[in-house]
Amino acid sequence: MDTQRIAVTVVSGFLGAGKTTLLNRMVRRAAGSRLAVIVNDFGELNIDAAIVSEVTDAVYSLQNGCICCTVQEDLLAQLGSLAQLQPRLERIVIECSGVSDPQRIVQTLAYPQLRSQMQLDMVITVVDATRHLQLEGEYARLARAQVAAADLLLLNKTDLVDDEQLQALRDALGERTRVQVSVQAELPDALWLDTDLDVEHRAVKPMTRVSQDDHSEMFSSWLWQSSAALDVERLRGWLQALPSDVFRVKGLVVLAQGGKAHWLQHVGTRSQFLPATDEAQASATRLVFIARRGFDGWEALGRGLDACKVPEGART
Numbered sequence: 001m002d003t004q005r006i007a008v009t010v011v012s013g014f015l016g017a018g019k020t021t022l023l024n025r026m027v028r029r030a031a032g033s034r035l036a037v038i039v040n041d042f043g044e045l046n047i048d049a050a051i052v053s054e055v056t057d058a059v060y061s062l063q064n065g066c067i068c069c070t071v072q073e074d075l076l077a078q079l080g081s082l083a084q085l086q087p088r089l090e091r092i093v094i095e096c097s098g099v100s101d102p103q104r105i106v107q108t109l110a111y112p113q114l115r116s117q118m119q120l121d122m123v124i125t126v127v128d129a130t131r132h133l134q135l136e137g138e139y140a141r142l143a144r145a146q147v148a149a150a151d152l153l154l155l156n157k158t159d160l161v162d163d164e165q166l167q168a169l170r171d172a173l174g175e176r177t178r179v180q181v182s183v184q185a186e187l188p189d190a191l192w193l194d195t196d197l198d199v200e201h202r203a204v205k206p207m208t209r210v211s212q213d214d215h216s217e218m219f220s221s222w223l224w225q226s227s228a229a230l231d232v233e234r235l236r237g238w239l240q241a242l243p244s245d246v247f248r249v250k251g252l253v254v255l256a257q258g259g260k261a262h263w264l265q266h267v268g269t270r271s272q273f274l275p276a277t278d279e280a281q282a283s284a285t286r287l288v289f290i291a292r293r294g295f296d297g298w299e300a301l302g303r304g305l306d307a308c309k310v311p312e313g314a315r316t
Contacts, residue, residue: 005116005117005118005119006082006083006088006089006090006091006092006117006118006119007090007091007092007118007119007121008091008092008093008094008109008118008119008120008121009026009091009092009093009094009121009122009123009124009192010093010094010096010102010105010106010120010122010123010124011023011026011093011094011095011096011124011126012096012100012102012105012123012124012125012126012146012149012150013096013098013125013126013127013128013146013154013156014098014127014128014131014132014135014139014142014143014146015098015099015247015248015267015290016098016128016131016247016248016265016266016267016268017098017126017127017128017131017156018126018128018154018156018157018182018184018185019095019096019098019126019185020051020052020095020265021184021185022124022126022154022156022185022187023037023039023052023093023095024051024052025185025186025187026093026187026192027052027093029189029193030091030193033090033091034087034088034089034090034091035058035089035090035091035092035093036058036059036060036082036085036089036091036092036093037052037058037059037060037092037093037094037095038059038060038075038078038079038082038092038093038094038095039052039059039060039095040075040094040095040096040097040100041097041288050252051263052095060078060082075094075105075108076108076111076113076114079092079108079109079114079118080113080114083114083117083118091121092118098247098248098290099142099218099219099290100146101142101145101146101149102123102125102146102149102150103145103148103149105123106120106123106149121192122151122152122192123149123150123151123152124150124151124152124153124154124187124192125146125147125149125150125152125153125154126154126156126185127143127147127153127154127155127156127169127173128156128157128267129155129156129157129158129160129161129165129166129169130157130160130161130268131267131268132169132172133168133169133172138218139218139292142218147173150176151178152178152179152180152191152192153173153176153178153179153180154180154182154185154187155169155170155179155180155181155182156182156183156184156185157182157183158181158182158183159183160270166181178191217293218292218293219247219290219291219292219293220290220291220292220293220294220295221288221289221290221291222288222289222291222298222301223286223287223288223289224285224286224287224289224301224302224305225284225285225286225287226284226285226305226306226309227283227284227285228254228285228309228310228311228312229254229255229256229259229285229309229310229312230253230254230255230256230285230305230308230309230310231255231256231257231308231309231310232255232256232257232273234307234308235253235255235271235305235308236271238304238305238307238308239266239269239271240269240271242266242301243297245291245292245295245297246289246290246291246295246297246301247267247290247291247292248266248267248288248289248290249264249265249266249287249288249289249290250263250264250265250266250287250288251263251264251285251286251287251288252264252276252282252285252286252287253273253285253287254282254283254284254285255273256310260275260276261275261276261282262274262275262276263275263276264287287305289301
């Protein structure tokens, strides 16, 4: 790696694979180094950036669009600004949204105005071992494009599948030079902090064709907000019954039990509630939903969430 240029690590993966969990680990492990993080979220709120902000102040948000399509120019401008910071950064980590093809980010880093100041270190693609093989059609093609762009595959959530399922996933992914099996997006430091990949003459890989030039159009998103606290058990049960067309739910939710805000991460039938820091505490719930293109069940979802509300006087 050329020490005169800023190392850039790209983190990719389909919706809910565990990218933000990995990013938080990377930020904590790189404590003390001059590192900046660019987070791209698809939807009206950049929830991922807010979560990572609890770990580091050096977070830059690109939201409400796909980093490799509608906000690519914003990425170029942001990278140009970061290149001018003093003291000079040592590393930039870019977390792509789950709807992005990282190969386009690789192409952006090869632009002449960036090439002399930054050097791509590696592309890490996080693969959800429980869901990757269940994706179909254009969504499966997008996930394959994310895998094809990777220098390192992180097979995440492997504690939730058996040996036969894990082997089927490995067979589907094909031969890879670097594959790391993971639980909770655990990644050894040596695999990303001490890389020696020969990326100086990296060939730009062919783009895997998906159905739209702006493939964020494959998805729809919805923001739900409420000042009422929610009952956690009712909310858990409601989340488990979500239609399969809903890929992802995340946000800050105020729970009636204790009246505190928690970060909610939901994929498939699994939900995780993590206490938010004092700085992130909020008086209102804000949830972002990401679903298939054309999903028309938002009104029904709103009614389900309303049923989870708890009157002010009933909070515990």
